Amino acid sequence: MERDFFCGHAALVGPPNAGKSTLLNNLLEHKLSIVTPKPQTTRKKITGIYHDDRSQIIFLDTPGIMNPFRELHRSMLKTVCQTLNEADVIIALIPASGKTDNYDREFAGTLFKEWLHDIQKPVIAVLNKADLLKKETSDDILEQIRNRWKPHTALAVSALEGKGTDMLLKAILPCLPLDAPLYPEGILSTAPERFFVSEIIREKVFLFYAEEIPYATEVVIDEFREQHLDDPSKKDVIRSSIIVERESQKHILIGKKGSALKKLGTAARKDIEKLLDRPVFLELFVKVRPDWRKKKALLKSYGYDAGGKSP
Ligand SMILES: Nc1nc2c(ncn2[C@@H]2O[C@H](COP(=O)(O)OP(=O)(O)OP(=O)(O)O)[C@@H](O)[C@H]2O)c(=O)[nH]1
Ligand SMILES: [Mg+2]
Numbered sequence: 001m002e003r004d005f006f007c008g009h010a011a012l013v014g015p016p017n018a019g020k021s022t023l024l025n026n027l028l029e030h031k032l033s034i035v036t037p038k039p040q041t042t043r044k045k046i047t048g049i050y051h052d053d054r055s056q057i058i059f060l061d062t063p064g065i066m067n068p069f070r071e072l073h074r075s076m077l078k079t080v081c082q083t084l085n086e087a088d089v090i091i092a093l094i095p096a097s098g099k100t101d102n103y104d105r106e107f108a109g110t111l112f113k114e115w116l117h118d119i120q121k122p123v124i125a126v127l128n129k130a131d132l133l134k135k136e137t138s139d140d141i142l143e144q145i146r147n148r149w150k151p152h153t154a155l156a157v158s159a160l161e162g163k164g165t166d167m168l169l170k171a172i173l174p175c176l177p178l179d180a181p182l183y184p185e186g187i188l189s190t191a192p193e194r195f196f197v198s199e200i201i202r203e204k205v206f207l208f209y210a211e212e213i214p215y216a217t218e219v220v221i222d223e224f225r226e227q228h229l230d231d232p233s234k235k236d237v238i239r240s241s242i243i244v245e246r247e248s249q250k251h252i253l254i255g256k257k258g259s260a261l262k263k264l265g266t267a268a269r270k271d272i273e274k275l276l277d278r279p280v281f282l283e284l285f286v287k288v289r290p291d292w293r294k295k296k297a298l299l300k301s302y303g304y305d306a307g308g309k310s311p
Contacts, residue, residue: 003053005054005056005178005179006054006055006056006173007055007056007058007176007177007179007180007181008057008087008088008176008177009058009059009086009088009089010058010088010175011060012024012059012060012062012091013062013080013083013084013091013092013093013115014064014065014092014094014095014111014128015065015093015095015104015107016040016064016065016066017037017038017039017041017095018093018095018128019093019129019159019160020042020061020062020064020093021034021041021042021061023091023093023126023159024046024048024059024061025048026162027050027057027165027168027169028048028049028059030048030188032046032188032189033046033048033061033199034199034203034206036203036214038214039066040063040066040076040215041203041206042062043072043076043304044063044076044079044304045060045062045079045082045083046060046061046191047059047061047191048061048189049187049188049189049190051181054173055173056182060083060087063077063079063080065077065080065110065115071293071295072294072299072306074306075299075305075306076304084116084119087121088176089121089122089124089152089175089176090119090123091126091172092111092123092125092126092151093128094107094108094125094126094145095127095128095129096128096129096133096138103141108145112151121175122152124151124171124172124175125145125146125149125154125155126155126156127141127142127156128157128159129158129159130157130163130164131158131160133156138156141156142154142156152175155167155171193224193275193276194221194224196275197221197238197272197276198221200268200271200272200275201219201240201268201284202214202217202218202219203271204264204268204271205217205219205242205253207267208260208264209252209260212249213249215293216246216249217243217244218242218302219240219241220240220243220302221239221240222239223238223239224237225237225238228278235278235280235281236276236280236281237281238272238280238282240282240283240284240285241285242284242285242286243287243288243289244287244288244289245289245290245293247288254286261286265283265284268282268284269282
């Protein structure tokens with residue numbers, strides 16, 4: 001007799017820097033979503049598809065939940081709301097902090113009270129960064145979460161070390177509908193290559209620049225010419241604009257005689273070549289678009305959901 005097959009959507013939600021993207025990458029065994037030590041790295045929904053012989057889980061990585069004070073943040077939170085609606089099961093990530101209180105109790109309260117209280121779907125509470133805690137402490141926190149918020153399941157993982165993720169997959173399975181796979185085997189994401197290329201460039205901005213620069217930056221792919229399709233000896237050409245809000249930020253991004261931009265370009269090109277598995281020619285331009293994070297029309301043109309009502 002054939003075994004049952006499960007297929008559905010699992011949303012990864014939580015505060016910025018909780019390790020949502022690290023967890024997605026670990027579950028897929030592939031670096032799909034960008035990861036940096038800075039909060040608010042992820043800005044759009046990232047779809048990552050997990051396949052095995054019993055299931056297809058469409059993971060949806062989301063931006064971190066925070067207090068919005070710019071139009072960009074409102075559009076990021078809208079993405080979280082839409083993803084919660086789309087999902088069959090919610091994976092609520094609560095990061096351990098390693099500090100005295102061991103985890104952000106206040107945020108856990110906000111997450112369950114304000115975001116998940118009337119969700120009629122199973123919620124799996126996941127205490128991430130468990131590598132920072134003693135086993136007794138993480139067991140104690142899980143008990144508190146179970147008693148206070150009554151999730152469907154609560155478990156601890158270390159997304160960084162890949163610990164506890166098998167248990168998480170086991171917990172997700174019965175929460176999914178019995179259904180045929182939605183996507184062909186082996187497909188990792190629904191997003192196009194050029195999206196991941198722009199994310200790699202943005203990741204390098206987050207890693208190489210400090211203070212407000214990463215937050216004031218957007219990356220747009222202006223041209224992606226796949227020359228190798230016509231002539232395998234030719235490199236693909238990628239032209240991309242790095243958008244900032246002010247002239248002073250443009251100067252910092254470019255650096256002395258272009259040195260900072262060159263370093264950024266080299267690091268991004270290497271990762272893009274790994275992603276595409278072919279050599280590319282990458283050209284970067286820096287452009288100033290004053291206050292782009294506040295302007296709905298610009299946000300829309302950069303692919304954010306910035307129209308209509310925001311949460
Ligand atoms: N010690 C430890 N660090 C982790 C773990 N998971 C993630 N991190 C680190 O936490 C930081 C943030 O990780 P991300 O995966 O980018 O977090 P995120 O929730 O996607 O963050 P946003 O996209 O900003 O919302 C990175 O420096 C990760 O290496 C973990 O299990 N243990
Ligand atoms: Mg992320």
